[in-house]
Amino acid sequence: MRYSPLFFILVFLLCSCSKEKGQLVYVEANQQQGFNFPYFVFLPNEMPADKEHYLIVEPNNSGFASDKFEEHLEKARRLASNSYYLGSYIAQQLQHPLLVPVFPRSKTDWQIYTHALDRDVMNQHDNELERLDLQLLAMIDDAKKRLNSMGFITNDKILMTGFSASGTFANRFSLLHPEEILALAAGGLNGLLMLPTDSLLGKPLSYPLGTHDFESRFEKTFNNQAFQSLPQFLFMGELDDNDAIPFADGYDTDERDLIYLLLGEEMQPQRWNRCREIYRNHRINATVKTYPQIGHQHPQVVKEEVLEFFRSAIRKAEVRE
Numbered sequence: 001m002r003y004s005p006l007f008f009i010l011v012f013l014l015c016s017c018s019k020e021k022g023q024l025v026y027v028e029a030n031q032q033q034g035f036n037f038p039y040f041v042f043l044p045n046e047m048p049a050d051k052e053h054y055l056i057v058e059p060n061n062s063g064f065a066s067d068k069f070e071e072h073l074e075k076a077r078r079l080a081s082n083s084y085y086l087g088s089y090i091a092q093q094l095q096h097p098l099l100v101p102v103f104p105r106s107k108t109d110w111q112i113y114t115h116a117l118d119r120d121v122m123n124q125h126d127n128e129l130e131r132l133d134l135q136l137l138a139m140i141d142d143a144k145k146r147l148n149s150m151g152f153i154t155n156d157k158i159l160m161t162g163f164s165a166s167g168t169f170a171n172r173f174s175l176l177h178p179e180e181i182l183a184l185a186a187g188g189l190n191g192l193l194m195l196p197t198d199s200l201l202g203k204p205l206s207y208p209l210g211t212h213d214f215e216s217r218f219e220k221t222f223n224n225q226a227f228q229s230l231p232q233f234l235f236m237g238e239l240d241d242n243d244a245i246p247f248a249d250g251y252d253t254d255e256r257d258l259i260y261l262l263l264g265e266e267m268q269p270q271r272w273n274r275c276r277e278i279y280r281n282h283r284i285n286a287t288v289k290t291y292p293q294i295g296h297q298h299p300q301v302v303k304e305e306v307l308e309f310f311r312s313a314i315r316k317a318e319v320r321e
Helices: 005-016 069-081 086-094 132-149 165-176 214-218 224-229 253-262 267-281 300-320
Strands: 022-027 039-044 052-057 098-101 153-163 181-187 232-237 286-291
Touching: 022 069, 022 132, 039 069, 039 086, 039 132, 052 086, 052 132, 069 086, 069 098, 086 098, 086 153, 086 300, 098 132, 132 153, 132 165, 153 165, 153 300, 165 181, 181 300, 232 267, 232 300, 267 286, 286 300
Parallel strands: 052 098, 052 153, 153 181, 181 232, 232 286
Antiparallel strands: 022 039, 039 098
């Protein structure tokens, strides 16, 4: 991917003007290291060097499709540095670093919903969008090496969060790579979770609905044990009416028909409760919560509960060690 000189000037300005308390580091795309797009790392002020840190990861979600990469870059910068967003809030409260990738979401190829890690993007081969999940893992590895070179100690596992499309990305990523994550918090999920099963009521569930084609698609076995033990906090607002299922950018007709047939056309409480029940029946270590009188948002009460969830997960990990 090539950028104009104006782009690099923009990056310099973006990385020099963070309004929050911390340092925003921009890392260029590096195909040799396995990632075709850049990413941001936010380092909160006074991040101690004498304790182990967990890298927090929040996938970027621009909220729109655009062929102008600079627009996705700007939204990712805000996501990384503004404590309004879950990842940056958690990073600043815990004083742990935050990684935000800058994946594009094309207006021309609108059906490829990169920010939700949908089936269309996971069908990409021999182009820069191939296996965004592996590209994110490569970014994580690269970021940890950079942090280590700066004198910071990082744990092997990450904390992951997301909201709306990025929450869906995080949910799907957690089934692909549960062993990489210490704890996951995601919300605004359209009343739908990727299910840790290959079928439901005799109907096969392929990605991103379930694990039927997992081994053939990803060339590895679904790590059910790791996913079962992964602490998760999954939430929706009671008044949330942001349902992505009816729209063709997020779901094809066959996916939509299966969702409506097996889980329900009504987003909540019907579909959301059905997903909650399936996770419980499969003994997934997940709190699936509905917040009363809240819409498609994550106000302070939500952020504080997510923060305590991550603090608890870290405390339990420290006890195990």
